[in-house]
Amino acid sequence: MSRWSLAPALGPGRRKSIWVSSDRLSAFQRTALVAGTVAAAYFLGSLLGLSFQFPGTQISAIWPPNAILLATLLVTPRHRWWIYLLAVLPAHFLAQGLMGIPFPIVLINFAGNVGDALLGALAVVHLAEQPLRFDRLRTMGLIMFFGGLVAPALVSLAVGELFVMTGASPEPWLAWRLRLLTNTLAVFTLVPPIVMAAARIPFIPPWRRVEATALLAGLLAVGTLVFVLPEVGLQQILALLYVPLPFLLWAAVRFGLPGVSLSVLTLGAMAMWGVLSGRGPFATDLPIENATSLTLFLIVVCAPLLLLAALVEEHRATEEDRRRTEQEAREQRRELAHLTRVVMLGELSGALAHELNQPLTAILSNAQAAQRLLAMEPVDLEEVRDALQEIASEDIRAGAVIQRLRAMLKKERRDLESLDLSAITWEVLALAHSDLVTRNVSVITRLAPYLPAVRGDRVQLQQVLLNLILNACEAMSGVAPRDRQLTLAITHETDGIHLSLGDRGVGIPSGAMDRVFEPFFTTKEHGLGLGLAICRSIVVEHGGRLWASDGEAGGATFHLLLPATA
């Protein structure tokens, strides 16, 4: 059988479609599989409801089939609802037939169950924000109010009347009350775990299993203490009913909605056990009253805790969404940085070809000279050896150019490392060397010795520097070649390593000193206006600052300040 899971229709990203099959199944097979599962769950739910029946009555403390049906409708698309409603029909007949319920009542029950689920699901789907998100307080509140209270209350009115008409119940209000309460408890305790599981919202992550076990042990202990050990009646142990509360709060805060639901179910089961063995607060003389009080007790305990859990869940989901959004933004920034880096290198391609052609020229000419030398008589071996030596060293030089290029073109994320900003500066100057020569730009460097390291991504910091250098060259393209001078200084200041890059270009218009870092702000004819914006985002991500000022000798000076490592 193929792996499948109930995945929500109804949420962003990972929670995209409804019954998501992992593989291989066609839509038809998937629907059939879900229908079969729902029918089986409905049948088992009926049997479970039966086992929660109070002795001597036909009243269950909890009636799961309706809640299972409601949960199914909430996590499936509306146009398939009819399939699932039809699918549970045989399960309903089978289960109620086994219970020996008369046929007319079986029909009324089915209509009632379908009515509950449909009415509740329609109300929730209409009133909640789409797509449905079960980790939202509003959605959960609507499910509890409409699915757990309003729908069963309305439907139970009709069912109560029909029961009286068919003689199944002496008066409508008793049937109404009992039916409403058992359905409410079922919706409160079963719908949250089912829809959360379908939405693949993690309930107990592996690292919380120990904690979950401890919670369960605690619940079993207090359940035994409150519901199983005491003598019959509530009188002397009223306060004991509050003992489970801390554990339920624990479940709500740490394990969310399913945590609360399953904890309340556990307590309910223990209370039933107490009742069946004639002990505990809910085992008095009047079975109907017992059933009502137990169910009511569980509902009252469950409702506020579910809302609290939904609130916690919503907070957690919002936080997770925010983190994911931030992560996506970071990824996009990285993509954009890579893209601009590639574009920048594209602009440099001519200069880079020159940078590669130089060693290639030396290699070829040396090799051909050596061939000629070897053809002479006598052979000047010394000269041939020198030629070979230079071929080797020029080859290494060409390799280094390619290495630098490859590093800049790489896309993958690098780990932060300790870096020497001076070394990075030299690497970038080597990369830009040919471009600087072609543009007749001379570079004056004043790099302080023994600088502390900075922490960062080498390629990204190189990108920032290269961008600043190319911008400076661009700014100086209009001035006389002898004035095209770039001054690059690195100093160790109290607040970090300070790199300044001054040009003698046209400068930055007053008022635009900070705007040059805004996206799409450009003074160039063909610029996109992203370079400096990306540079600043890179620097900020490194915990540094990037700003511009007027140059001392005209032009502009860009400043980069990065925190020094210890």
Add this chain to the structure above:
Amino acid sequence: MWDQSPISSRLQDVQSPRMSGRRLLVAIVDDEEPVRKALRRLFLSAGIDAVTFASGDEFLASMSTRRPDCAVLDLHLPGLSGLDVQERIAEAGIHLPTVIITGHDQAGVAERALAAGASTYLSKPLDDKVLLAAVAEAVGRAGQ
């Protein structure tokens, strides 16, 4: 081998005693030392003397003391470019055959170089036969 090629036979012509019996002298102007050394080695191995200069200014300054038969000028030089150097020489009324070489082939530059009087415009890396033939042709043309 190059000995059999028509290019080298032409080279033999220019190296012949037609040039008053002495070996040709080529000036190489390139800002990168490995390139200068390699080109010089190549010329020497082909029986041509070569002097090297790291900048246009250096080369122009040397012209007053020693005039080569041909100049191989790199286009991209710090300070004066290869074309600038060529212009300065022309302005000074000196007739010097020049071969412009470049590692960064840009559109329109070849035309400009040739229009300014360069004999040949070559892209790096330079094949020995092509370079030697270019020099031979430049010198030959100058000698006619």
